[in-house]
Amino acid sequence: xxxxxxxxxxxxxxxxxxxxxxxxxxxxxxxxxxxxxxxxxxxxxxxxxxxxxxxxxxxxxxxxxxxxxxxxxxxxxxxxxxxxxxxxxxxxxxxxxxxxxxxxxxxxxxxxxxxxxxxxxxxxxxxxxxxxxxxxxxxxxxxxxxxxxxxxxxxxxxxxxxxxxxxxxxxxxxxxxxxxxxxxxxxxxxxxxxxxxxxxxxxxxxxxxxxxxxxxxxxxxxxxxxxxxxxxxxxxxxxxxxxxxxxxxxxxxxxxxxxxxxxxxxxxxxxxxxxxxxxxxxxxxxxxxxxxxxxxxxxxxxxxxxxxxxxxxxxxxxxxxxxxxxxxxxxxxxxxxxxxxxxxxxxxxxxxxxxxxxxxxxxxxxxxxxxxxxxxxxxxxxxxxxxxxxxxxxxxxxxxxxxxxxxxxxxxxxxxxxxxxxxxxxxxxxxxxxxxxxxxxxxxxxxxxxxxxxxxxxxxxxxxxxxxxxxxxxxxxxxxxxxxxxxxxxxxxxxxxxxxxxxxxxxxxxxxxxxxxxxxxxxxxxxxxxxxxxxxxxxxxxxxxxxxxxxxxxxxxxxxxxxxxxxxxxxxxxxxxxxxxxxxxxxxxxxxxxxxxxxxxxxxxxxxxxxxxxxxxxxxxxxxxxxxxxxxxxxxxxxxxxxxxxxxxxxxxxxxxxxxxxxxxxxxxxxxxxxxxxxxxxxxxxxxxxxxxxxxxxxxxxxxxxxxxxxxxxxxxxxxxxxxxxxxxxxxxxxxxxxxxxxxxxxxxxxxxxxxxxxxxxxxxxxxxxxxxxxxxxxxxxxxxxxxxxxxxxxxxxxxxxxxxxxxxxx
Amino acid sequence: xxxxxxxxxxxxxxxxxxxxxxxxxxxxxxxxxxxxxxxxxxxxxxxxxxxxxxxxxxxxxxxxxxxxxxxxxxxxxxxxxxxxxxxxxxxxxxxxxxxxxxxxxxxxxx
Numbered sequence: 001x002x003x004x005x006x007x008x009x010x011x012x013x014x015x016x017x018x019x020x021x022x023x024x025x026x027x028x029x030x031x032x033x034x035x036x037x038x039x040x041x042x043x044x045x046x047x048x049x050x051x052x053x054x055x056x057x058x059x060x061x062x063x064x065x066x067x068x069x070x071x072x073x074x075x076x077x078x079x080x081x082x083x084x085x086x087x088x089x090x091x092x093x094x095x096x097x098x099x100x101x102x103x104x105x106x107x108x109x110x111x112x113x114x115x116x117x118x119x120x121x122x123x124x125x126x127x128x129x130x131x132x133x134x135x136x137x138x139x140x141x142x143x144x145x146x147x148x149x150x151x152x153x154x155x156x157x158x159x160x161x162x163x164x165x166x167x168x169x170x171x172x173x174x175x176x177x178x179x180x181x182x183x184x185x186x187x188x189x190x191x192x193x194x195x196x197x198x199x200x201x202x203x204x205x206x207x208x209x210x211x212x213x214x215x216x217x218x219x220x221x222x223x224x225x226x227x228x229x230x231x232x233x234x235x236x237x238x239x240x241x242x243x244x245x246x247x248x249x250x251x252x253x254x255x256x257x258x259x260x261x262x263x264x265x266x267x268x269x270x271x272x273x274x275x276x277x278x279x280x281x282x283x284x285x286x287x288x289x290x291x292x293x294x295x296x297x298x299x300x301x302x303x304x305x306x307x308x309x310x311x312x313x314x315x316x317x318x319x320x321x322x323x324x325x326x327x328x329x330x331x332x333x334x335x336x337x338x339x340x341x342x343x344x345x346x347x348x349x350x351x352x353x354x355x356x357x358x359x360x361x362x363x364x365x366x367x368x369x370x371x372x373x374x375x376x377x378x379x380x381x382x383x384x385x386x387x388x389x390x391x392x393x394x395x396x397x398x399x400x401x402x403x404x405x406x407x408x409x410x411x412x413x414x415x416x417x418x419x420x421x422x423x424x425x426x427x428x429x430x431x432x433x434x435x436x437x438x439x440x441x442x443x444x445x446x447x448x449x450x451x452x453x454x455x456x457x458x459x460x461x462x463x464x465x466x467x468x469x470x471x472x473x474x475x476x477x478x479x480x481x482x483x484x485x486x487x488x489x490x491x492x493x494x495x496x497x498x499x500x501x502x503x504x505x506x507x508x509x510x511x512x513x514x515x516x517x518x519x520x521x522x523x524x525x526x527x528x529x530x531x532x533x534x535x536x537x538x539x540x541x542x543x544x545x546x547x548x549x550x551x552x553x554x555x556x557x558x559x560x561x562x563x564x565x566x567x568x569x570x571x572x573x574x575x576x577x578x579x580x581x582x583x584x585x586x587x588x589x590x591x592x593x594x595x596x597x598x599x600x601x602x603x604x605x606x607x608x609x610x611x612x613x614x615x616x617x618x619x620x621x622x623x624x625x626x627x628x629x630x631x632x633x634x635x636x637x638x639x640x641x642x643x644x645x646x647x648x649x650x651x652x653x654x655x656x657x658x659x660x661x662x663x664x665x666x667x668x669x670x671x672x673x674x675x676x677x678x679x680x681x682x683x684x685x686x687x688x689x690x691x692x693x694x695x696x697x698x699x700x701x702x703x704x705x706x707x708x709x710x711x712x713x714x715x716x717x718x719x720x721x722x723x724x725x726x727x728x729x730x731x732x733x734x735x736x737x738x739x740x741x742x743x744x745x746x747x748x749x750x751x752x753x754x755x756x757x758x759x760x761x762x763x764x765x766x767x768x769x770x771x772x773x774x775x776x777x778x779x780x781x782x783x784x785x786x787x788x789x790x791x792x793x794x795x796x797x798x799x800x801x802x803x804x805x806x807x808x809x810x811x
Numbered sequence: 812x813x814x815x816x817x818x819x820x821x822x823x824x825x826x827x828x829x830x831x832x833x834x835x836x837x838x839x840x841x842x843x844x845x846x847x848x849x850x851x852x853x854x855x856x857x858x859x860x861x862x863x864x865x866x867x868x869x870x871x872x873x874x875x876x877x878x879x880x881x882x883x884x885x886x887x888x889x890x891x892x893x894x895x896x897x898x899x900x901x902x903x904x905x906x907x908x909x910x911x912x913x914x915x916x917x918x919x920x921x
Contacts, residue, residue, distance in 0.1 A: 424878075438892075449892045454879065520827060520845045523867040523874035523881075546827040550865040550876040558876055562862040807819050807832045807841070 002030045005302065006091055006101040008081045008246065010035025012044055013275025013291040014107025015063055020299030022071055028303060031073045032099045034091070037130060038078040040064045043439060044130070045288055045471070048321075051134050051162030055436075062439040074099075084250035086268055103270055103302055106247055106258060110240040110276035110286065115150065119212030125234045128159040137235065141166035144232030148172075148221050150209055152179040154319060156237030157196070161321045163235070164201055171202040171229055173209060173221065183317045183328040187344070188351050188367040195324055195349065204229065242277045242284045257284035262309045264298040274298045280310060287315050292441060307489065307515070316377050318370070318468060327373035330363030330380055331355060338362060343394040352394055359387045372396040374464045388759050397461065420462050423455035431463060435470045443467065456712050485524035487516050492745035495529070499536050507533065507544060521547075528746035531633070534669055535741050538783035545800065551631035554803060555791045556613055559606065564613060566605040567630035568620050569666060572640045572658035572678075573601030582623035590616050600637030600675065602628055614804050618796035626666070626790040633747070634669050635737075638662040639677040641685035643697075652697035654680035657726055661695075664730055665737060667788040668780075671744040671753075674737070689717045692740075692750040693733055698722075702729050706736055706762070707754030715751040718759045721767050735766055735773045738780035815903065815910040821847065822907065829864040829873075832911070839900060840864035841909065842884050844871055849902045849909050850884035857882070857895025 005021075007014045010033050018031060035041075039061075046060040068075040076097055083092040090100045112127030114120050124144075126136050140147070141163060149160040152174030164170045172179075178189035193203060208224040212234055220230045242257030253259045253267040257279030264272050264280075274294040276286055285291060290313035300308035316329035334340050334355045343352040350368035354361055354376065361380040366373050375397040379386060386393055414420075416429030434440060434449045446463055447454040453463040484492050495514065504510045507529050511521065521529065526547035533541045545553050556564030568583065583603055587595060593607040608616060617627075629636060640658035644650030658678040665676065677688040678695040688694030690710035694717050696703040701724045705717030720736070723729060739762065744753040754762065766773050795804070824830045824843040831854060832839040838854035840863050848871070854864045861877030871884045881890040887899040901912035 451878070518870060520869050522869045523879065526867060526869065546825060546868065549867065554865070558862075558865060560859070560861075560877065562865070802823060802825060802828075802830060806838075807823070807830045809816055809818060809832070809834075 003028065003102040004100055005029035005031045005103045005105065006099050007031065007033045007105045007107060008084075008091065009107035009109055009275070009277070010037065010039075010041055010075070010077060011107060011109050011275065012041065012062065012288060013109070013295055014105060015041040016292055017105060017107065017274050017295035017298045017302075018071075018073070020296050021302050024299060024305065025303035029103070031071075032101075033068065033073055033075045034079050034081045034093060034097075034099075035075070035077045036080040037132075039131060040067070040075075040077070042131065043471075047128070047131070047134050048158035048162055050131075051128075051137055051159065052165040053162075054165075057131060057134075059436055081246060084246060084271075086250055086271075089270065101270070103272065105298065105302070106266070106271060106273040106277060107275045108243040108246055108277040110284075111243050112236060113239045113241050114236050115209055115238060117209055117211050119214065119218070120236075122212055122214055122218045123216055124214070124218035124232060125212055125236065127236050128155060129240075137163060137233070138166065140233040141168050145169055146171075146231050147233040147235065148229060148231040149235045149237050150221070151237035151239070152176075152203070152205075153182065153237070153239065154180060154317065155239065156235070157319065158321060159235050159237045160201055161196075161199075163233075164199065168233070169202075170200075171204060171231075172196075173204045173207045173223075173229070175206070175208055177206050179203075180319070180328075183332075183365075184326070184367075185332055185353060185365050187342075188326070188328075188353070188365045191349060191351055191367050192319075192324065192326060196321075240276065240286055242279065244277055244279075247273070247277070255279055255282075262297075262311065263301045263306075264294055264310060265301070272298050272302065281312050283312065285313065285315065287317070288441075289313060290315060314377075314381050316373065318373070325366070325368055325370040327366040327370040328364065329373070329377045330361070332363035332365045341394055354394065356386070359385045359390070361386065369396075371465060374461070374468060384756070385758055385760075388755075420466065421450075421452035421455070421459045423459075424451040426450050426452035428466065431466050432470050435467060440467070441471060484528060485522055487511075487518040487521050487525050488514060490514050492528070496532055496536075496743070499532050505533065505537050505540055506542075507547065527552075527633075531669060531671065531746050535783070538786050545803070552633070554610060554613065555617075555627055555631060555795065556608065556610075557631040561607075563607045563609055565630070566608050566613070566616065566620075567598065567602045567628035568625035569628040569662075570602055571662045571666075572638055572655050574640075574655060574659065575603075579623060579625070582620065582625070586616055586619050589619070598630070598637075599639075600630075601639050602630065602637060604630065611804050611806065614795050614798075614801075617792035621790065621793040621796050625792075627792045629667065632669065633672050635665045635667070635674045635676075637675055638665075639675070639686045639688075639691070641678070641680050643678075643680035647680055649683060650680035650697070651699045652680055652702065654678040654686065654695075654697055657695065657697075657702075657729060658686075660726065660730060661733055664734060664784070667790075668737065668741070668784060669787060670737075670741055671746050672749045674740075674750070676733070690714065691717065693736060695729055695733075700724075702726075704729065704732055704736075707750045707759075709749055709751035711749075713751065718754060720763065731773065731777050732766065734780040735776035736762075738776040738783070739765070741780070741783075742776075813901070813912045816913045817908055818851075818911045819909045820907055821849065821904055821909055824849065824909070827868045829866075829868065831862075831864045834913075838862070838864070839911070840873075841902070841911075842868050842873060844868065844884070847904075849904055851900040851902050851911055852882070852884060852887050853898040853900075855897055856880055857889055857897050858893070863897070 041063040043060040043062050049055040079093040081091050082094045090098050092098050112129045126133050147163045147168040147170045149156045150173045152172050160170045160172050178186050179193050210224045211222045213220045213222050218234050220228050222228045244254040244258045247258040248254045258273040258277050260273050260278045260280050264274055266273050275291045294310055297308040297310040319326045339356045341354045353365045355363040364376040414428050418428045420428050431450050431452050440446050453460045483489050510529055530544050530547040550558050556566055590612050592605045596604045598604050638658040638661050640655045643654030674692045676693045677686040677691040679686040679688045680697050688696050689705050690708040694705040701722055703722050704720045706720045708717035709715040829840050829842045839851050840854040842850045854862050856863050856875040858880045861875045863873050865876045866873040872881050874881050880893050887897045889895045903910050
């Protein structure tokens with residue numbers, strides 16, 4: 001018989017927990033839900049846009065009644081639970097409805113804080129908490145003129161903005177001298193106030209409310225200094241308090257909220273609590289992103305998986321007032337030896353402040369230009385050192401959305417038909433609609449539903465910005481540790497480390513040791529694990545063809561019609577007449593429909609039928625060609641310029657060095673594609689400064705450059721060092737390549753990898769530590785012994801025949 | 812009437828891999844899972860016609876190599892949130908031999 005789970009509180013935190021639970025253990029529980037409000041689950045953080053008339057109640061429904069019945073959940077809406085009988089494990093609602101439980105989940109949320117002043121119970125004094133309050137305010141805006149909002153924080157200002165949009169004259173009363181003091185420093189707060197005043201909002205600062213006045217219906221507010229302001233409607237927007245009354249009456253340990261441990265369990269092991277009612281490590285969160293993280297953990301525990309733990313959340317805030325861009329995260333008021341960086345442009349209404357300590361971001365306040373908020377927040381949560389880009393950090397992540405988007409980074413200003421994801425043709429309107437209609441909160445959700453940002457990823461920043469601005473602080477920023485894929489809780493780094501530390505040498509061994517959730521992984525983790533194992537144990541690991549993407553299995557590049565392209569390797573871009581003749585003959589023989597010279601100085605043969613690949617390769621390998629690996633996450637090409645043999649400006653033999661580098665590195669599997677170039681002089685005709693490893697020859701030696709990229713996000717290389725001899729070039733190249741091979745995440749190119757680990761640390765290990773450099777180079781050469789076996793020759797000789805031959809009907 | 816046609820030996824199809832059967836009207840992809848079940852579906856992704864046989868097999872689904880749609884091998888349906896379906900064919904394994912239920916050719920084309 002199924003166990004019984006009762007949820008008290010039909011809001012976002014509780015229902016999200018159920019959704020997570022249904023994903024991982026759909027058959028485990030009979031579920032009953034009690035909700036005090038007469039609705040399904042709606043998106044409470046979107047009440048502000050409803051009040052402002054920008055959305056309707058239907059727009060913000062997350063789970064309608066159909067959802068509950070589809071999932072076999074009994075929903076008692078409009079029924080408050082008044083008693084938890086922990087001895088008999090049952091709950092009782094005010095109308096006498098009862099439900100037994102084996103596990104009880106409390107998600108009772110919070111209550112608005114009503115300032116305890118005389119007159120607070122008069123007609124026309126309300127809070128801003130649920131749909132009912134919004135209805136009251138909308139009605140009041142039709143009947144009355146003057147509104148007073150008590151509270152100049154997030155909640156109060158959003159209420160005030162909504163009422164103003166409904167045509168009321170609004171005065172905001174705030175106890176302190178600056179607005180949103182928990183999220184903003186004084187300069188940003190002043191900008192906000194000026195901007196709201198410009199829209200017609202009035203403020204009474206440092207005003208302590210003494211009494212709500214009026215006969216029956218409210219007529220005004222009186223302050224401690226004796227002054228008064230007229231009002232037909234008073235909204236209390238000062239804050240919320242966790243709703244722990246029910247838990248307290250059941251004898252559960254409560255402080256401000258219901259005290260829970262790291263698995264979201266209360267002091268009664270059968271009872272869990274999530275959301276605003278819960279107090280974890282002393283904090284009761286009032287933002288939605290932490291609630292979702294808690295929900296995940298609670299679901300994991302309820303499903304008896306038991307490995308997820310909640311460690312607390314770092315939160316960020318956005319104000320949902322259309323036209324006002326404001327972002328805040330972390331400790332934005334400096335203290336002690338913190339350093340502060342400020343960029344201020346009063347004319348354009350821009351203010352950016354970062355609080356830094358030991359090259360780590362501790363807090364950020366952005367006003368006017370918040371596009372980089374998600375980036376700063378990520379740097380902060382991941383504790384990334386900003387040493388390498390301190391000088392420019394305030395100007396933002398300049399390469400964000402650089403795939404031809406240029407300055408169009410202000411996504412909210414874009415029209416609905418503006419294309420966001422160029423790979424999949426997804427427009428802004430599609431994304432925003434999907435977010436609202438399906439109630440999406442994470443980047444993964446948006447990727448799954450719209451495909452935006454799921455291919456090349458260059459628009460990820462734009463999609464995150466859309467997500468953040470569409471759902472406000474509900475945006476569930478990617479967690480501090482990103483799991484490798486949905487099959488595991490472990491991150492790339494943890495998987496790489498475990499493979500090394502515990503000497504895991506096969507894919508089943510990794511999946512078993514790290515408790516994979518799927519028996520044979522998925523299309524995301526299998527290629528990654530195959531690569532990590534290959535990179536760590538080059539001489540022992542048996543490559544698994546079925547875990548490679550088709551291009552690397554078929555050793556050609558799959559085209560959209562299912563044919564393949566073939567690129568023979570031409571070392572350093574050099575080619576001889578006989579080789580060109582062979583290529584021409586091969587194209588005639590196999591009726592290759594199109595040939596093209598590539599950007600990497602190779603010849604690409606398009607439209608080859610799969611079954612023609614092995615015989616075509618035979619003709620090529622007989623003439624001395626090897627695979628060009630143009631299809632793989634592998635070392636691709638070394639591009640060269642003419643060099644000093646011919647060029648009057650050439651300082652070194654760039655083609656010769658290019659050939660040597662390619663002979664060293666060809667065949668090597670990499671986390672992602674990897675390109676090299678050698679330019680014979682600083683005119684840099686081989687474009688070495690946008691390559692993963694580039695050499696620029698100068699009269700006195702060789703400049704070595706790393707981490708460039710000419711693709712999605714153009715990134716100019718960083719100068720690693722200058723060396724004197726070709727032998728040194730080879731050694732540094734091999735060592736750098738091996739460091740990238742061993743440490744980068746699968747599908748992470750050198751450009752983001754260098755930015756992630758920092759140029760400084762790469763330099764320390766490659767330049768200052770000769771022993772480590774030589775050891776890396778040595779390991780690279782060992783791995784190359786295995787890797788430099790031409791896959792084409794093997795297949796031309798009959799290997800892996802099943803891959804290329806269709807089945808025939810027997811008989 | 813079911814017309815069982817022998818297609819291959821089980822060992823001809825790699826575990827977590829596939830083979831393609833070319834017929835007059837279409838290509839049929841045969842997949843073998845980790846637990847040696849064999850599924851046959853039309854070798855065309857409902858999204859943009861990608862050759863599903865070239866995808867990575869996991870559990871009882873395959874990920875299309877062109878745009879990463881996941882297709883359920885048993886039903887031929889795209890996994891949510893994607894929507895679409897490709898034809899499926901009944902298979903059986905006897906004595907390590909794989910049979911496919913091919914009806915009259917015109918039905919195969921349907």
